[in-house]
Amino acid sequence: MKIFVALISAALSLLAIEPIVTSQWLNEHKNDVNLRIIEVSEGDLFGLEHIPNAAHTSIGKWRFDNGTFLSIRNVAEIEKEISSLGIDEKTDVVLYAPINEAKDVLKTSYIYWALNYHGIKNVALLDGGLKAWKNGKLELSQAEPIIKPTAFKALIDKNKIADIGYVQSKLGKLPMIDARPSDMYLGVTSTPTVKRSGHIRGGMSYSWNYSVDKEYNLKPKAMLESVFKEGYGLDKNKEVLVYCTGGLETSFNYFVLSGVLGYKNVRLYDASMKEWGNREDTPMTQYRYEMFKK
The missing domain is CATH 3.40.250.10 (Rhodanese-like domain)
Structure with a gap:
């Protein structure tokens, strides 16, 4: 027993x-x-x-x-x-x-x-x-928890991250999603701390906050499934790269795609536009929306 x-x-x-x-x-x-x-x-x-x-x-x-x-x-x-x-x-x-x-x-x-x-x-x-x-009127505390440290050793998953060289090598070859507000994606509004306006050439626009309501509760999973499958034509078994201004906004798109929806291979470009848009040698598009074409 x-x-x-x-x-x-x-x-x-x-x-x-x-x-x-x-x-x-x-x-x-x-x-x-x-x-x-x-x-x-x-x-x-x-x-x-x-x-x-x-x-x-x-x-x-x-x-x-x-x-x-x-x-x-x-x-x-x-x-x-x-x-x-x-x-x-x-x-x-x-x-x-x-x-x-x-x-x-x-x-x-x-x-x-x-x-x-x-x-x-x-x-x-x-x-x-x-x-x-x-x-929900649930219990709150001010007590500091007693935590026993672990002996954790990282097992790095290199498929979760992208650097600028990787992004450059994949332009036009895989879908990329920009998590910034659409006006910054288009370049009609400048992005603070980013010199050049617009988006990574070939990138698609999906502002991260489209996935939550005004109280920051996640919108229905079925809707999100439809958005990315039917609207953006993404395949759960194929790679997608996500980016934003500097890593934060795009992490929510990573969470939705990789976590909630179960996409198998989502890479996050951590440096994002703070790196890409502050260089002169990186391809960018301005004033128009783009969709990835297989």
Whole structure:
């Protein structure tokens, strides 16, 4: 009997967490041994109130300014942060933020991507963030959790990231999606910190916020399926590259495509337009929408 129970437990542990979870689900599972809840916030917000058992991180622990644009930190630094949060490759992770502005949501999706990139696969976002939790009148805490660090070693998935050389080599060969607002994609509005206006030649426009409602709850999965399959002609088994201004906005498109919709090969161009649009030798298009032609 004990062996049977152990086998059932082992089988259940292999089931991946859903990529988007509700406050009700999280409340029911917040004490699960294999679950780590992570708040992504700045300043003193975490100390004022957070979801019980949640640990804390900030986006600065995952990204650094290299003088031209922000980039993912080196592997050793990311391993240290993941380990300090009590996470390893077997952990289920739920990320959330107190959403005071759009960028707060994007910080959680960027860390979602960063965890995937470093070998953590069972990751989810809390639909609607802390506001949804509070709207449900669920328990809040000020207690600092006691976390046992892990000895995590990254298993880098190089298929999750693209550099400028890779993007240049794939122009016209695979679909690329720009997550910025459409006016910045078109180049009728300049993008702050980017010298040249427009988009990567051949790139398609899909602003990341099209996937959420005004409360930052994810729109219906069936609608999102139709958008990318019927509207953009994407194939779940073929590669797609996503980019934006500097990595944050496009991480939400990565989350929707790779996580929610199950696209097999989504690459994120981390440096995005802060690199591409500040050079003179990179092909760009302005004032028109483009669609990828196979």
